Amino acid sequence: MTRPRAAPDPSRGSGTAPVPAAPRPGRWPSLDVLRGLALAMMVLHHFLEWTGGSARRRLVGFDGFALTDLAAPAFALGLGAAAFLVGQQVRPAGERTVRSPRAARALRRYGEVLALGLAIDVAVGGGIDGGGVLLTLAALGVVVSALSAAGVTRPAVWWAIAAGAVLAAVPVADPDAVGVLGRLWAGSFSIVVYGTFAAAGAALAAGARGRGEAGLPLLRVAGLVVALGSAAYLLVPDRLAPNGLWPPARHPGHLGFTMWGLAGSLALWALVRAALPATTLLGAGLARAGQRTLSFFGAHYVVKLVLQHTGLQGTLSSWRWTLTAVLAAVAATALAMAPRPARSAASPRR
Numbered sequence: 001m002t003r004p005r006a007a008p009d010p011s012r013g014s015g016t017a018p019v020p021a022a023p024r025p026g027r028w029p030s031l032d033v034l035r036g037l038a039l040a041m042m043v044l045h046h047f048l049e050w051t052g053g054s055a056r057r058r059l060v061g062f063d064g065f066a067l068t069d070l071a072a073p074a075f076a077l078g079l080g081a082a083a084f085l086v087g088q089q090v091r092p093a094g095e096r097t098v099r100s101p102r103a104a105r106a107l108r109r110y111g112e113v114l115a116l117g118l119a120i121d122v123a124v125g126g127g128i129d130g131g132g133v134l135l136t137l138a139a140l141g142v143v144v145s146a147l148s149a150a151g152v153t154r155p156a157v158w159w160a161i162a163a164g165a166v167l168a169a170v171p172v173a174d175p176d177a178v179g180v181l182g183r184l185w186a187g188s189f190s191i192v193v194y195g196t197f198a199a200a201g202a203a204l205a206a207g208a209r210g211r212g213e214a215g216l217p218l219l220r221v222a223g224l225v226v227a228l229g230s231a232a233y234l235l236v237p238d239r240l241a242p243n244g245l246w247p248p249a250r251h252p253g254h255l256g257f258t259m260w261g262l263a264g265s266l267a268l269w270a271l272v273r274a275a276l277p278a279t280t281l282l283g284a285g286l287a288r289a290g291q292r293t294l295s296f297f298g299a300h301y302v303v304k305l306v307l308q309h310t311g312l313q314g315t316l317s318s319w320r321w322t323l324t325a326v327l328a329a330v331a332a333t334a335l336a337m338a339p340r341p342a343r344s345a346a347s348p349r350r
Contacts, residue, residue: 021281022320028085028213029278031078034269035290037276038078039336042071043300050304051325056250064249065108065260071259072133074268075293076194077290080201083141084158084259087148088209098149114138130182133230134297135180136189140198144175148202158203163193166229170239173253193253200225200262214274222266229259256275285337303328 045068045153048055059066063096090103117134125131152158169192184191200221233245233255241255248260256264276283289296307313 012251020155027113028081028295029287030213030269030273031082032287032290033075033272033276033278033283033291034078036286036337037268037272037290038071038074039289039296040286040329040333041068042297043076044068044326045071046300046327047303047332048322050307051321052170053155053314058322059316062247062249065257066249067246069248069250070261070264070268072189072194073197073258074265075133075137076168077195077201077265077269079141079196080144080203081136081205083144083198084148084173084202084205086141087145088153089097090145091151091272105147107142110138110141110145110292112220113141116294119164120298120301124301124308129178129183131183131187131189133189133194135184136191136194139184139191140195143195144202148206153206154187155203155207158199159248162199162203165199166240167194169193169196169253169255169258170242175252188251188253190253193258196258197262197265200266213301216269216273218273219272222263222270223267224344225259225263229255229263235315284337285334288339289333292336296332300332 044054045059045066048250050060052058054067056063056066059068061067061069086102086106089099090106091098113134117130117132117138120132120134121128169190172186173190174182174186174194175188177183182188186192204221205219229240230245233240237245243249243252243254243256245259247256249256249312251257272283274288277285278284278287304313307316
């Protein structure tokens, strides 16, 4: 006598085509994909930088701004949007009290980002100097989430904050800043400069409340950023970009970086949303990479440590080593994108 078969579980899909997991409520899948793509760009930039010197001379772009320089602005833009959504979960609109468990989870996550940034400082620099992007992202995450939870939910206010950061960047930004707080405030990853991207992300999230990521006018906003930024530069060039608006330049962090970095990141996000949804094979892989950003961010610094301790950092600039660095970055990204091994039905649960 044969046993009756159990009714098929539609959530499992077929044996050859697993159904992508539905996103958690309040989570925008395109943000994970954007983070995954930014992670791939960052790894490529770093591998080329660490092996043969200036990555900008070995990549598509300008002398002061390569395509991969969009990675950090894209991280900050996505962080701003995600941190705003987290703040709304910490204290939803209409509620007077803070949801302590959600606030604790958010602080723990930002604490992990901060701790990893400090650990990387110690490992590769021999001390804590505060010059990395993770410290800036952790601080911005706390600020944006706190303001969102406090009731700062009007897009116009967030855009005003972004504009204020652009204006403050010229007197504040200083590539020679020293000390943890000095570098966090004014260094290569100045919280003021990157506050432009985070505030813009929060403004977009605030404007899309109740409509989800489909309501984000990413390309239209990118065009407005370039138009308004160019007009403002023509009016007060010395206040916004003393070194000029074109070509784009990563340093020192004036409008020649923030305008092009924000517009480029918005265009990148629009491309991801339209062509790489998390329901596609590549989009799902990049989303997995985005969800693992923190661990792979830390892991890829092992390459720099090896190059430092062998005395090879910056000496491998031939085309063969350029190709090797590119292939290594592709392999690292593929590893970050790989699905987790399926758990065997017979394996005991812990």
